[in-house]
Amino acid sequence: MADGLEPPPFEEEQEQKEEDDLFSDAKEKPSSPDTDASTASNPESNADGGEVEKKDDDEEEEKKDLFDDGGGSEIKLDSDEEEESPTSDDAHRRSGSGDYANPFDSASTTAAVAPAATAAASASKEDVTPQISVSQTSTSSASKVSGTSKDSREELENGEDENQYEIKITVTEPQKMGDGMGAYMVYRVVTKTTNPVFRKSEMSVPRRFSDFLGLHSKLAERHPSQGIIVPPAPEKSVLGMTKIKMSKEESGSADFVERRRATLERFLNRTATHPVLLADQDFKEFLEKDSDLPRATSTSALSGAGVMRLFHKVGDTFEKIAFKMDENDEWFEEKQQQIEALDQQLHKLHGSMEALVAHRRELSQATAVFAKSAAMLGNVEEHTTLSRALSQLAETEEKIEAVQKQQADTDFYVLAELLKDYIQLISSVKEVFHERVKSYRNWKEAETMLGKKREAKAKYEVLNKADKAAQVKQEITEWEGRVEKGQEEFEKLSKVIRREVSRFEAYRVEDFKNSIVKYLQNLMENQQKLIKYWEAFLPEAKAIA
Amino acid sequence: MMDGVDDSPDLLAEDQETRQGRSDTVDLTDTSLMVDISDSLSERDKVKFTVHTKTSLPQFKKPEMSVVRQHEEFIWLHDRFVENEDYAGIVIPPAPPRPDFDASREKLQRLGEGEGTMTKEEFMKMKQELEAEYLATFKKTVAMHEVFLQRLAAHPVLRQDVNFEVFLEYEGDLSVRGKNKKEKLGGFFSRLTKSVDESLLSGQKDVDDFFENEKQFLIEYHAKIKDATMKADKMTKVHKNVADSYIQISTGFVLLATIENTELDKIFTRVAELLEKARKLEGRVASDEDLKLSDTLRYYMRDSAAAKDLLYRRTRSLADYEAANKALEKARTKNKDVPQAEKAQETCCKKFEKISDVAKKEIAEFKTRRIAYFKKHMVEMVELELKHAKAQAQLLKNCISSLQEES
Numbered sequence: 045m046a047d048g049l050e051p052p053p054f055e056e057e058q059e060q061k062e063e064d065d066l067f068s069d070a071k072e073k074p075s076s077p078d079t080d081a082s083t084a085s086n087p088e089s090n091a092d093g094g095e096v097e098k099k100d101d102d103e104e105e106e107k108k109d110l111f112d113d114g115g116g117s118e119i120k121l122d123s124d125e126e127e128e129s130p131t132s133d134d135a136h137r138r139s140g141s142g143d144y145a146n147p148f149d150s151a152s153t154t155a156a157v158a159p160a161a162t163a164a165a166s167a168s169k170e171d172v173t174p175q176i177s178v179s180q181t182s183t184s185s186a187s188k189v190s191g192t193s194k195d196s197r198e199e200l201e202n203g204e205d206e207n208q209y210e211i212k213i214t215v216t217e218p219q220k221m222g223d224g225m226g227a228y229m230v231y232r233v234v235t236k237t238t239n240p241v242f243r244k245s246e247m248s249v250p251r252r253f254s255d256f257l258g259l260h261s262k263l264a265e266r267h268p269s270q271g272i273i274v275p276p277a278p279e280k281s282v283l284g285m286t287k288i289k290m291s292k293e294e295s296g297s298a299d300f301v302e303r304r305r306a307t308l309e310r311f312l313n314r315t316a317t318h319p320v321l322l323a324d325q326d327f328k329e330f331l332e333k334d335s336d337l338p339r340a341t342s343t344s345a346l347s348g349a350g351v352m353r354l355f356h357k358v359g360d361t362f363e364k365i366a367f368k369m370d371e372n373d374e375w376f377e378e379k380q381q382q383i384e385a386l387d388q389q390l391h392k393l394h395g396s397m398e399a400l401v402a403h404r405r406e407l408s409q410a411t412a413v414f415a416k417s418a419a420m421l422g423n424v425e426e427h428t429t430l431s432r433a434l435s436q437l438a439e440t441e442e443k444i445e446a447v448q449k450q451q452a453d454t455d456f457y458v459l460a461e462l463l464k465d466y467i468q469l470i471s472s473v474k475e476v477f478h479e480r481v482k483s484y485r486n487w488k489e490a491e492t493m494l495g496k497k498r499e500a501k502a503k504y505e506v507l508n509k510a511d512k513a514a515q516v517k518q519e520i521t522e523w524e525g526r527v528e529k530g531q532e533e534f535e536k537l538s539k540v541i542r543r544e545v546s547r548f549e550a551y552r553v554e555d556f557k558n559s560i561v562k563y564l565q566n567l568m569e570n571q572q573k574l575i576k577y578w579e580a581f582l583p584e585a586k587a588i589a
Numbered sequence: 590m591m592d593g594v595d596d597s598p599d600l601l602a603e604d605q606e607t608r609q610g611r612s613d614t615v616d617l618t619d620t621s622l623m624v625d626i627s628d629s630l631s632e633r634d635k636v637k638f639t640v641h642t643k644t645s646l647p648q649f650k651k652p653e654m655s656v657v658r659q660h661e662e663f664i665w666l667h668d669r670f671v672e673n674e675d676y677a678g679i680v681i682p683p684a685p686p687r688p689d690f691d692a693s694r695e696k697l698q699r700l701g702e703g704e705g706t707m708t709k710e711e712f713m714k715m716k717q718e719l720e721a722e723y724l725a726t727f728k729k730t731v732a733m734h735e736v737f738l739q740r741l742a743a744h745p746v747l748r749q750d751v752n753f754e755v756f757l758e759y760e761g762d763l764s765v766r767g768k769n770k771k772e773k774l775g776g777f778f779s780r781l782t783k784s785v786d787e788s789l790l791s792g793q794k795d796v797d798d799f800f801e802n803e804k805q806f807l808i809e810y811h812a813k814i815k816d817a818t819m820k821a822d823k824m825t826k827v828h829k830n831v832a833d834s835y836i837q838i839s840t841g842f843v844l845l846a847t848i849e850n851t852e853l854d855k856i857f858t859r860v861a862e863l864l865e866k867a868r869k870l871e872g873r874v875a876s877d878e879d880l881k882l883s884d885t886l887r888y889y890m891r892d893s894a895a896a897k898d899l900l901y902r903r904t905r906s907l908a909d910y911e912a913a914n915k916a917l918e919k920a921r922t923k924n925k926d927v928p929q930a931e932k933a934q935e936t937c938c939k940k941f942e943k944i945s946d947v948a949k950k951e952i953a954e955f956k957t958r959r960i961a962y963f964k965k966h967m968v969e970m971v972e973l974e975l976k977h978a979k980a981q982a983q984l985l986k987n988c989i990s991s992l993q994e995e996s
Contacts, residue, residue: 389841413823414820414823417813417820424810427956437967549850553852557992561993567867568982578975578978581971585971586968589960
């Protein structure tokens with residue numbers, strides 16, 4: 045992936061803030077971000093450079109990889125500084141970005157992975173999908189107007205990194221297979237991509253829920269230890285599935301199925317946005333392989349593997365309590381605190397959101413019940429025009445009920461589930477932090493061991509036990525090697541994690557922004573529907589004579 | 590507790606409207622007797638209404654007066670009208686419901702208990718909301734009591750009642766003690782017999798088509814409107830809950846904004862502001878729905894019950910009349926006590942005919958009133974709904990475009 049990189053984008057490699065596009069030129073200079081911001085506030089210079097990359101988190105990731113090897117540490121530092129003083133930088137960048145129409149939207153128009161995830165999330169609600177595409181196209185035209193240079197940037201990028209390619213995954217057609225306790229749901233996973241790494245540009249494969257879990261467990265075994273944040277697995281729900289298994293008809297638990305389908309879709313799209321995960325063989329196979337995948341039995345909670353997982357989890361928890369890492373990296377300390385605070389707030393907000401969803405659903409039911417009662421009253425009413433008006437009122441209330449129901453669904457699928465996803469993602473982030481702690485511990489333990497060996501050697505030398513001293517000397521060399529390796533690995537892991545966390549932050553910003561705008565748009569449309577319905581009813585009310 | 594009817598500017602605007610609205614079913618062009626509730630005081634357990642009267646009628650001692658009355662005294666007055674046979678053919682304006690602040694008090698208490706779990710702003714907002722609710726309930730009860738008096742004052746026959754005069758004039762307490770056990774039991778029994786009578790008599794088909802139809806109509810209508818009132822109440826209550834839940838979400842976003850280290854903090858702040866404004870609008874939608882829809886249904890539920898009562902009284906008097914006829918026949922055959930029987934029969938006949946005459950007019954007026962009231966309030970409700978929906982749509986539009994610009 046990283047092979048085809050050429051110098052120009054190389055330089056531009058930057059942090060994942062949206063506005064970074066504009067300032068990438070400036071940021072390349074090892075000078076402070078603040079001064080860069082002022083120079084970067086001139087969009088033209090960026091455009092001219094033709095180097096401002098289009099917004100692509102992943103692409104930047106790739107380039108960072110190179111940097112790690114090739115002394116890009118300078119730039120790294122810059123980005124780190126930026127991380128540490130984000131608010132002031134943001135303020136600067138924002139002032140700059142004012143000139144540039146919708147750089148944020150440019151991010152959404154670039155059909156790269158991040159929007160795909162949100163688009164996929166929106167696909168879960170059919171009505172909403174068209175709206176998103178509309179907003180995207182409108183902003184894309186806007187950005188086209190404001191900066192044709194953007195397109196040229198896109199072209200520049202195209203050849204370089206597969207993450208420039210689109211990939212959009214949808215999970216559709218949930219179908220119940222089998223009967224009774226052996227029943228299970230099968231979903232159709234449809235992938236559309238321009239990425240040449242895949243065999244076809246459009247693939248459609250059947251997958252069952254355990255396949256998803258199997259995929260996740262493989263990814264989770266392989267990547268977090270390398271510092272990669274793996275999107276969390278879709279939840280198992282014994283209750284939900286049992287209801288489905290036991291119910292005869294399809295429509296049994298439509299809500300549960302829809303919720304699960306949406307979660308699976310988000311999971312796949314999030315995974316696909318990550319360049320490393322996208323390249324994972326198992327992931328590719330999951331998307332591509334036409335036939336059924338081998339049953340992932342080890343995902344079952346009661347299987348042997350399940351029990352082992354439980355063991356490890358418990359062990360991990362003890363570890364976390366027992367070993368307190370001496371954190372001398374400010375960045376990590378700060379990040380961890382931020383993540384904790386974020387976790388807490390997301391939990392709270394999620395709770396409030398769920399309360400809203402519940403109330404709205406209750407409201408739509410109450411409205412439906414009232415509508416029926418009003419209709420009956422209309423039937424009884426002896427005066428003709430009043431009777432008609434009451435019946436019309438009942439009809440209007442029914443329409444309003446539909447709006448309220450849809451609103452509750454949006455509350456849920458766009459915001460509540462988003463918050464839930466991020467709460468889970470944060471636990472993946474914490475896991476990756478923990479891997480770093482483990483790596484640190486290994487290193488330090490190796491150091492301790494080395495120290496002991498050195499002491500032992502010194503002791504033997506004093507006691508004049510030459511042969512033992514020699515043996516220990518060999519061990520010392522071995523341990524010295526281990527210490528070095530331990531440190532190397534720790535530092536490498538730390539770097540990867542920094543990058544991952546930055547990527548996560550940028551992704552989070554984009555995701556939240558998109559979702560919030562989408563949510564508000566939906567709210568607005570619903571109000572407009574209400575306006576329509578009431579305006580239709582008003583003459584009826586006035587006609588009472 | 591709130592003193593008087595003073596309140597926040599928001600609600601004041603509505604106050605003007607409701608002051609007008611209260612009396613819209615009553616013809617105020619006749620100014621010879623004008624009654625209103627000029628002040629009200631909510632004390633721990635009871636509400637004290639200051640009833641203010643302006644009159645040019647001769648029977649009153651002074652042209653203007655003010656007295657303080659409590660809810661029980663209104664009920665006393667209503668009962669005096671109901672039991673007066675002279676008014677048997679009239680739809681007696683329904684008694685105002687007892688002031689009930691229990692629900693509000695409970696909510697305020699629960700809020701107080703949960704104070705520790707929320708931020709200061711959140712708590713203040715919720716407290717404000719509850720206080721506004723309390724105030725709204727208070728205003729409603731004042732309105733209900735006022736309309737009752739105004740309808741009495743506007744009715745050509747009822748306004749002449751001596752008890753009414755006393756109610757408006759007498760400055761002391763009307764000594765309306767709460768019903769003691771015996772009276773309560775007695776009341777219970779009379780209600781029981783009444784409903785048994787009602788069901789017996791409702792089975793009886795009336796010779797007069799007009800009254801037969803009206804009876805059928807009112808029985809069904811009352812049942813349906815009672816149901817609709819209940820369901821409307823539920824709907825507006827839940828709607829208020831939805832509006833209130835925005836408070837927590839808005840707070841959540843504010844908190845997120847404070848810990849946020851990316852540009853999301855601005856977005857979160859905007860969303861929090863938006864939700865705060867949207868919540869107020871949603872709350873308005875819910876309370877307007879309550880005022881214009883639920884209250885309309887509720888009032889006509891009571892009024893139609895009063896009309897039903899009228900028909901019941903008439904049917905009762907018809908039964909009496911028929912009984913008197915039979916007694917007369919019997920007396921004639923036995924040739925004993927004929928003059929008494931004749932007199933009794935004549936009285937019953939006169940009574941029945943009077944009731945029937947008056948009832949016909951009253952029922953027709955009831956219908957006209959109902960139609961006008963529904964129309965007015967439905968139109969007002971729709972106009973308010975439109976106003977709020979448009980405001981919300983605009984609010985959202987502005988927020989969305991500011992979020993999209995900002996980057």
